[in-house]
Amino acid sequence: MTSAAARGLVSCSECALVSRPAAANAPGYCPRCGQKLEFRRENAIERTWALLVAATVLYVPANLLPVLATTTVVSSADDTIMSGVIYLFASGSWPLALIVFIASIVIPIGKIVALGYVLITVQRNAQANDRQRTRLYRIVEFIGRWSMLDVFVDTYIVALVQLSPLMSVEPGPGVPYFMAVVVLTMFAAMSFDSRLIWDRSGVNHGR
Amino acid sequence: MAADDDLPEAVAVPPRRARFSPIWIVPILAIVVAVGIAWDRLASEGPTITIIFKSADGIEAGKTFVKYKEVNIGQVTAVRLTDDTQNVEVTARIAKSASPLMVEDAHFWVVRPRISLSGISGLSTLISGNYIGFEAGTSAKKGRQYVGLEVPPIVTGNTPGRQFVLQSKDLGSLGIGSPLYYRRLPVGQVVAYDLAPDGSSVQIRVFVSAPYDKYVVRDTRFYNASGVDVSLTANGLDVRTQSLVALLEGGIAFETPPGYASSSQASSETVFPLFHDRVTAMKVDESIATRYVLYFQESVRGLSTGAPVNFYGVAVGEVTDVGLFFDPKTLNVKPRVEVVLYPERVVAQLPTGQGVRLQAMVEQQVTRRDFMQKLVEQRGLRAQLATGSLLTGQRFVSLAYFPKASKARLDWTQAPAELPTTISTLPEIEEKLGRIIDKLEKVPLDGIADDLRKALASLDETLREARSTIQRFDTDVTPSLKSALDEARGALGAAEKVLMSTETNLVGPGAPAQADLRNAMQELGRAARSLRVLADYLERHPEAIIRGKTAEPMPK
Numbered sequence: 203m204t205s206a207a208a209r210g211l212v213s214c215s216e217c218a219l220v221s222r223p224a225a226a227n228a229p230g231y232c233p234r235c236g237q238k239l240e241f242r243r244e245n246a247i248e249r250t251w252a253l254l255v256a257a258t259v260l261y262v263p264a265n266l267l268p269v270l271a272t273t274t275v276v277s278s279a280d281d282t283i284m285s286g287v288i289y290l291f292a293s294g295s296w297p298l299a300l301i302v303f304i305a306s307i308v309i310p311i312g313k314i315v316a317l318g319y320v321l322i323t324v325q326r327n328a329q330a331n332d333r334q335r336t337r338l339y340r341i342v343e344f345i346g347r348w349s350m351l352d353v354f355v356d357t358y359i360v361a362l363v364q365l366s367p368l369m370s371v372e373p374g375p376g377v378p379y380f381m382a383v384v385v386l387t388m389f390a391a392m393s394f395d396s397r398l399i400w401d402r403s404g405v406n407h408g409r
Numbered sequence: 410m411a412a413d414d415d416l417p418e419a420v421a422v423p424p425r426r427a428r429f430s431p432i433w434i435v436p437i438l439a440i441v442v443a444v445g446i447a448w449d450r451l452a453s454e455g456p457t458i459t460i461i462f463k464s465a466d467g468i469e470a471g472k473t474f475v476k477y478k479e480v481n482i483g484q485v486t487a488v489r490l491t492d493d494t495q496n497v498e499v500t501a502r503i504a505k506s507a508s509p510l511m512v513e514d515a516h517f518w519v520v521r522p523r524i525s526l527s528g529i530s531g532l533s534t535l536i537s538g539n540y541i542g543f544e545a546g547t548s549a550k551k552g553r554q555y556v557g558l559e560v561p562p563i564v565t566g567n568t569p570g571r572q573f574v575l576q577s578k579d580l581g582s583l584g585i586g587s588p589l590y591y592r593r594l595p596v597g598q599v600v601a602y603d604l605a606p607d608g609s610s611v612q613i614r615v616f617v618s619a620p621y622d623k624y625v626v627r628d629t630r631f632y633n634a635s636g637v638d639v640s641l642t643a644n645g646l647d648v649r650t651q652s653l654v655a656l657l658e659g660g661i662a663f664e665t666p667p668g669y670a671s672s673s674q675a676s677s678e679t680v681f682p683l684f685h686d687r688v689t690a691m692k693v694d695e696s697i698a699t700r701y702v703l704y705f706q707e708s709v710r711g712l713s714t715g716a717p718v719n720f721y722g723v724a725v726g727e728v729t730d731v732g733l734f735f736d737p738k739t740l741n742v743k744p745r746v747e748v749v750l751y752p753e754r755v756v757a758q759l760p761t762g763q764g765v766r767l768q769a770m771v772e773q774q775v776t777r778r779d780f781m782q783k784l785v786e787q788r789g790l791r792a793q794l795a796t797g798s799l800l801t802g803q804r805f806v807s808l809a810y811f812p813k814a815s816k817a818r819l820d821w822t823q824a825p826a827e828l829p830t831t832i833s834t835l836p837e838i839e840e841k842l843g844r845i846i847d848k849l850e851k852v853p854l855d856g857i858a859d860d861l862r863k864a865l866a867s868l869d870e871t872l873r874e875a876r877s878t879i880q881r882f883d884t885d886v887t888p889s890l891k892s893a894l895d896e897a898r899g900a901l902g903a904a905e906k907v908l909m910s911t912e913t914n915l916v917g918p919g920a921p922a923q924a925d926l927r928n929a930m931q932e933l934g935r936a937a938r939s940l941r942v943l944a945d946y947l948e949r950h951p952e953a954i955i956r957g958k959t960a961e962p963m964p965k
Binding site: 255260 | 430432433435436438439440442443446447471472
């Protein structure tokens with residue numbers, strides 16, 4: 203089975219209606235839903251790469267800078283994401299530690315690695331495992347919003363623990379970077395065109 | 410034209426689509442931000458230092474700060490045992506701004522609450538937790554490895570004042586922080602002590618804070634002011650203490666002997682000996698000292714080494730040795746006392762003009778000996794034992810003139826020369842008593858008795874005259890006295906009559922005053938009775954005070 207684009211047809215990214223393009227270089231608009239039609243999203247790989255690189259770069263300060271600054275009468279402590287996880291684990295609440303660890307460390311890294319893998323394979327015209335790769339991409343897209351959990355917990359605690367001057371919790375400088383990482387990976391996932399995965403594959407997906 | 414056709418055709422290169430997409434601004438921005446953060450972090454990163462402590466008591470990674478002048482300059486990042494597991498290695502990150510302070514001779518110590526006799530410190534750490542105190546050094550070399558102090562340094566580097574080194578046989582009860590007194594005013598502290606490299610003495614480092622450090626001059630004496638110094642000498646019981654703190658904790662005092670106060674200030678790090686007590690410390694080193702030996706003819710019990718030699722009450726020397734002397738010729742053993750005299754002490758007591766002249770004489774051995782010889786041979790200067798205190802029996806040597814003493818010579822060929830002695834004052838009393846008896850013997854007792862007899866005879870006569878006078882009194886005065894008594898009796902009778910009439914008027918049974926009085930008494934009796942009735946009623950009905958009497962008939 204060949205793709206629609208290979209037959210000179212264009213599919214709507216919104217309502218999936220397959221139509222004949224108005225012109226070869228300007229496919230026009232979907233006759234059903236009015237969405238601008240594209241054979242393939244323009245510069246999808248390049249855009250995704252750019253956003254992915256930005257996310258990767260910002261992931262470093264997001265993890266090194268503290269996200270939570272706790273000030274009590276006797277001490278002040280800055281917690282990074284990882285030190286928070288370690289603290290939670292050490293204080294016995296390992297389920298919580300696991301949740302934070304997965305949401306804040308595993309998922310962002312997983313997303314970056316998964317997107318990078320998909321991009322590289324697409325660029326290399328890899329033809330194997332395109333089904334798996336598509337599933338991987340779907341998971342990345344789905345899971346993106348959940349990795350804001352850490353920021354969510356942060357805002358929660360900051361709002362709750364304001365017992366100044368006895369104790370106060372403030373968001374650390376790492377929070378905006380972490381948010382940027384999450385947002386950028388989401389954008390990167392969106393800017394990718396999943397149709398590229400199977401474009402070069404000669405495998406018949408019909409089955 | 411054909412020529413034109415031969416020319417090669419230019420290669421038309423289609424304009425390449427710009428490879429740069431604006432989306433790449435995003436990762437470039439991200440890199441710029443990340444690099445910026447990294448740069449900022451690295452720039453603000455101060456040095457990381459390690460401090461070795463004996464124990465990490467109260468030190469926690471991430472919670473303990475390093476403070477200098479109560480300002481956070483760093484934070485402990487790690488606490489771990491040293492490789493030999495004997496000590497604790499504390500790693501601390503120091504703020505960039507404080508990195509110039511991290512020099513070789515900087516000091517670190519743990520500030521924790523300390524309560525000692527000399528004060529309470531570090532109370533704030535009860536709330537804030539322990540922290541690491543810091544004291545900047547003066548070295549220019551950077552340091553990263555330090556050994557922490559177990560006790561905070563007493564004196565911080567920028568306290569004005571000076572340090573001196575005291576040399577002592579032992580440390581006594583001194584310790585770091587022991588106070589230093591000047592005129593009983595705490596002016597400094599012991600900051601360190603250490604054994605001298607050869608182990609023969611202890612070097613005690615003291616800090617005298619400004620402005621008191623200017624009182625430490627080259628001739629200043631430092632002495633141990635620890636505890637109570639009780640000494641029983643010929644001068645009596647001498648008790649000296651500094652403050653109560655010094656009494657309990659030990660301390661050092663310094664003082665400059667009079668006469669040296671104007672000498673130049675001691676420079677920092679000057680080494681002074683630390684004397685055991687004030688007396689030894691304040692002894693002026695006399696450059697001129699003459700030794701003499703004294704042979705007494707009596708017991709020297711109560712005389713001890715160090716006892717003063719007084720000249721008209723002024724201490725001019727001291728006893729250096731008390732012993733015996735055996736004379737092989739006479740087989741006689743007699744007490745031998747060696748003394749040392751400081752002629753300058755006599756000079757010091759003189760008025761200025763005279764003092765200078767005598768000083769000149771005393772400084773030359775020849776003139777000095779000549780002078781002493783004159784005193785002994787012409788004026789009769791003798792040494793004798795004297796009792797300082799009858800209570801304790803302490804004795805001292807007294808020098809005085811005895812013009813009547815038998816002639817003596819001062820023999821300078823012997824060393825030390827023998828200073829002639831005389832018997833002490835106590836045996837002399839006997840001599841005086843003898844002289845009194847001699848005088849008594851010369852009294853003309855016979856004549857006195859004669860006079861006495863005459864006096865008695867005249868007394869006898871006087872008595873006889875007195876008796877005749879009394880007899881005359883009996884015959885002349887007594888009759889008239891009798892008539893005077895009769896008259897007096899008459900007067901008394903008249904008085905009695907007057908009294909009788911008064912009685913009938915005032916106090917007789919029918920007298921008006923009497924009747925009035927009786928009535929009054931009866932009235933009073935009635936009043937008393939009714940009062941008793943009222944009291945009885947109130948006792949039974951106390952409420953009547955408030956409510957008034959009820960209608961209830963009064964019980965009989």
